[in-house]
Amino acid sequence: MHIEIKPLSYTKKLDSRPLEQIELLVIHCTELPDLAMARSYGEEIHYNSGTGNSGHFYIDRDGSIQQWVNPNKVAHHVMGHNKQSIGIELVNSGRYPDWHHSKKQTLDEAYPDTQIDQLIALINHLHRTIPSLKHITGHEDLDQRLIDASDDPTKKVRRKIDPGPLFPWQYITQKTQLINIGSTAKKYE
DSSP states (O other): OOEEEOOOTTGGGSOBOOGGGOOEEEEEEOOSSSHHHHHHHHHOOOSTTSOOBOOSEEEOTTSOEEESSOTTBOOBSSTTOGGGEEEEEEOOOTTTTOTTOTTOOOOOOOOOHHHHHHHHHHHHHHHHHOTTOOEEEEHHHHOOOEEEOSSOTTSEEESOOOSOTTSOHHHHHHHOOOEEOSGGGGGGO
C-alpha cells in the first residue's frame, strides 16, 4: 500500500499525542467534487492556533491515499472526539454544493470499489501499527447537531450525514477487525 505524505502547512502547530491515545477511527466523506478542492478547504485557517479542519488521511476515487496529518497529531475532523481518533476522508461529492438545503439531503454518489478496497487496506494497516485502535464509526454518528436549512431557516437539517447510506458498512466490518460503534452496528450484531 502506497501512502503519499503531503502535510498541511500548519501540521507543526497541531497538538501532539501518544499513539496509545488513539482508540477510534472516524470515516468521513469530503462532500466536495475532488481532492484538490478538499485540499483547499483543509488549508483554510479556522482557529487562533493557526490551524484548520482536516482528516489525517484522504482516499481519492481512484484509490490513491494521501496523509495530510500524521496520526501522532490531533487533527480537527470531528468535534469532541479529535484527541482519541483518526479521521479518514473519502473523496465523494456528498451534498455539494448545497450541503444544508432542505431538499438536497441525500448522498447519492456510490463509493468506487477501488476506493473501498484501499480504505480496508488502510484500516488494517492502522490497526496493525496502532494496537490501541479498536473502534470505528461514521462522522454522522458523532455529530448529530441540527442547523437551519440554507433555503429555509424555519427548517432544520443535520450538519453532518457522512459517510451516508451508500457506505458499505457490512463489507467494511467483515474485512476489518475494528468494532463498529455507530448506528449501523446494530444491523450487524
